[in-house]
Amino acid sequence: MAKAIITIGRQYGSGGREIGQRLAEKLGIKCYDSELLDRAAKDSGMCQEIFENHDERPTNSFLYSLVMDTYSMGYSSSAFADMPINHKVFLAQFNAIKEIAKEGPCVMVGRCADYALEDNPNLLSVFVHAPLENRIRRIATKYDLTDSKAKDSILKTDKKRASYYNYYSNKKWGDAASYQLCIDSSVCGIDGSVEAILNFVALKEAAAKKK
Template structure:
């Protein structure tokens, strides 16, 4: 097997175990893992306080502001408009810039925050989406967060709606749509262990193929 040189991005339904799956993948390959860590690093590098990144985390903005963000992003941080930009736009740009910097440093696992879209031009990126049946997610969240089933379901539906809106605003793709990702897996049907194993097999095959193409 060739040396690991792949960046894995993970989109996930709330309660599907995407965070745990990502951590296990990073541990298996001995590479960096970034979930909330992306926000911490973006805050440090941008000088914007971490609490503001957390309050804006995976929350959509309106389409007008989005168009302004993307126009500015295409010109980079050097744009004179950056200093006059609304805070949510600065947070968006700082986060995307950090995702690209992390990816340039080497193989890693990145969870959420449109990382697959930010790294769309990276040939060594594998994008994964983890989903699960609602009942399984309710059981998981009710257990891990000590909630009633009703409260867990409400939290799941709200979180998924927020993530979908954020992703659909900031990318040219649809959140959770199979065509938006390289690999989609159900953690409720496979279980966490087998889901991790399936991703490892896919990533290893992808990495080996890239090595062959480079020879």
């Protein structure tokens, strides 16, 4: 299982981040969540606070072809210097994800990592979801919120994540066809979800060896 680069998309309140962290611990590899922002800030030379303020936030004026052209030119290009800040943030994260993947197996949470690495043969893309009522209970308990406030936070966060993913990738957030494995954490639980992913990794890599 040492080759796997596991990306985890997640509905808010489904426990996706915790699953990613425990999965990384089981495999003895790094888990990148907000750490992706740290790496992108360091590699690009941009202020970390900028990444935190624009984390997984969509933009209505994103020119994808421009950004991809700039990606091939690097941060020193004049095109990058002239880009709106949200374009720069996405490009820096996109680049950081690719660089991290080159360093070896890891777990990455969110930030369109599965899309950035879709051509990587070691990619295992996962989406973690759960019924809304289960997620409301989890968020309300975790942050001491009323059910109403927890629901509002969940719906807003999921909308933001979906808009970001759908706009910046060529896939649909939460659609089973966009991922290799989808897991309902309310059925499996956190530990069960981790075991399910571990089993899937083992099956995937065993099948790869037979080719």
